[in-house]
Amino acid sequence: MLEFANKRNLKSIARWLLRRQTWSPFDRAPVEFAQLNFDFHPDAVTDWLLAADFKAERRLTVSHFRLPFFKRLLPLPLLVGMDSLAQWTGGLWQLTPSVFVRARATGTDEATPAGALWRCPACGNFDLRSGLDGLTCTECQRLWACRDGIYDFRDAPA
Numbered sequence: 275m276l277e278f279a280n281k282r283n284l285k286s287i288a289r290w291l292l293r294r295q296t297w298s299p300f301d302r303a304p305v306e307f308a309q310l311n312f313d314f315h316p317d318a319v320t321d322w323l324l325a326a327d328f329k330a331e332r333r334l335t336v337s338h339f340r341l342p343f344f345k346r347l348l349p350l351p352l353l354v355g356m357d358s359l360a361q362w363t364g365g366l367w368q369l370t371p372s373v374f375v376r377a378r379a380t381g382t383d384e385a386t387p388a389g390a391l392w393r394c395p396a397c398g399n400f401d402l403r404s405g406l407d408g409l410t411c412t413e414c415q416r417l418w419a420c421r422d423g424i425y426d427f428r429d430a431p432a
């Protein structure tokens with residue numbers, strides 16, 4: 275299950291048509307609207323999933339009525355109900371600021387062993403032991419730190 279911020283939403287299309295934003299919502303390149311915060315084109319996400327051996331299945335679009343205009347005019351329970359109905363159109367088009375995609379792995383890689391949650395990025399071992407400082411790989415003995423409850427698999431300690 276994947277959720278991403280959709281750059282091709284109705285608000286960005288309107289802003290682009292009115293020349294109030296420089297980047298095109300139809301261009302497939304991601305746009306970084308704030309540092310390390312990106313909006314993505316739905317077709318680019320589908321292509322990246324395919325390249326990683328995933329097949330995109332169901333798409334749900336959410337936050338159809340995020341605009342302040344709707345929030346001022348309509349009561350919140352009605353907006354939530356309307357959004358619940360409209361999200362099923364996600365398979366037809368994706369024009370909302372947020373999109374959920376259910377994708378299924380189609381590759382021929384080995385299956386993850388039952389009960390495995392983590393995989394060592396350095397050696398590929400599935401057996402990582404949880405400790406006070408993080409996760410330790412039982413194969414290569416690397417410690418993958420946990421800071422403030424967040425595991426850090428970017429740095430490869432020796």
Ligand SMILES: [Zn+2]
Pocket residue numbers: 394395396397398399411412413414415416
């Ligand atoms: Zn390892």
